[in-house]
Amino acid sequence: MNAKRIEQQSLNRGIIINILMGSAGMLVYAFTHLEALFLDASFVLIEVISGIVAAAISRISQRKTKQFPKGLFILEPVYVFFKSILIIFLMGFTTWSVSVKAYLFFTVGQGTKINVVPVLIYAIVMVILGSCLLTMYRRGNKKMKGASEILTVESKNSFIDVMMSIGIAFVAMLLMFIPSGSPLSFLLYTGDFFITIIIVLMFIGQPIGFMIQSVKEILGAELPAGPIKHTIEAIVLKHMSNCKKIFIFKRGMHIQVDVYLSPGMGACALNSIKLIRDNLIAIFQLVDVDFMIDSQRENKQ
Template sequence: MKQRQIERQSLIISIIVNAVTGLAGLAVYIVTDLNALLLDGVFSLIASLSALVGLFISRRSHWRTASFPQGLFFLEPLYAVIKSLAILFLLLITFLETSATAYAYFVNQIGHQIETGPVLPYTMTTGLICLLLGLYNSRQNDRINNMSTMLKSETKGNYIDAVISLGIGFAAFLLYFIAIEGPLGFLHYTGDFFITVILVLFSIKEPIAILISSFRELTYATTNDQDIRDMVYQILKPHLKHKKDDLDILIYKQGMQITVKIFILDLENTDLLTDLAQEKADLLNQLRKRYEHIRVEYTF
């Protein structure tokens, strides 16, 4: 199965699963008025919507146009950047909302008791589903040599969603053992805030990491993916081992496209130029056995 087919298959499953868990989360939020569940439900719906956009991009990023003759691969890291920003914005909004609720209780003694009835079965179920979905997307990306920026973003999002769901469930479970008249009784009114703070602290690292790596791809920086670098150099080595002192090799990755730029330092060596020209086709064939969208450029 081609790389694009595997990517699209994963995105379709992500769309369906995230939509179901997101709508379920909003339904339980309406019953319980637990803001952390709003975060959980909206997070899943954003993941479903973004996977739908990702599916559209996956079908078109390889298209070539007059303005983008090498393809629209930049759309893939752009997708990951926007999704990461949306996740960070959602985490911030939820944190501010629950902070306002906690402030109202501690300062003005205004609050509503948290209803935990359906929370535990919902969070345990969705947490497990999100974890399995993350493992599935990660496995699918492994099948295509971790080339999909979008599946990498989806996988991280699935794991964050699982942490949010399981964290809410664990906190709801603890409330069963805390007496509302006891010294920790305030958690029945403000536990939402403390749950959200902990979840934000645990979850914020991943979207920031994806944002940084995707921004590097979007701006066409040289790749820092060591697995790709090692594999490309391994394939290049038998072709260029006797010429490496006269060459400088840079590797770029943008979405599923890899560009290998070979800078020729000794322009007076005509034998070198002839050998490189003759070996280019064979070199590309070897590289394309591993990477579907890859090109080699000689630069003088």
């Protein structure tokens, strides 16, 4: 199956699941006012909106025009960049909100007791749906050898959402065993503060990392070490062991491979060039391979 078709099918199915999850989260939040639930539900609703945008980008990014002969794949890292900023903002806003509520409780005793039962039911359902979503994204990306930037981000975000739901379920079960007069009774009013802070501290690095990586892709930085780079280098060196240098660039799902050859090996390398191109296209599909003889690069190195 075409790589882009796999990506689009995964995104479309994800939109449906995320709509169910986000609607349930906002409904339960309306009854409980638990800020950790707001973070969780808002996170899912962002996934719905961004999933629609991602599906649209997935459809148009491979279109080639006179001005963009290699396609519009740059839209994919641009999408990742702005989504990462949105998630960081959401985490910061929710952290501020729960911090204010915790401050009011500890200073003036103002607070609302958490309604545990609906929260626990919601969290269990979200863990099940989120795990299905995570599995679906990972399987789709695995079929594409991990080349989909969009599915990589969506699967990481789904993992964060699953962990949020697990954390909420844990707090809800803990609160069920805390009596009102116990030394831990403050958790009945501030439990969402602690779980929200823990979740943000654990996962804030992921959107920051995606944002940095997307900027590198937009600016045309070489692909860092990883499975994709190792696979490409292994294929090139298998068929052309005496090449001088391999540069690999990636924008979204599009991969650009520049192979620099030693002077004098052009004619005898034609068969190897064809084998390399055929192998890379068979694995990654959306890949361009350029071979160059550059004596100046050789002299500089």
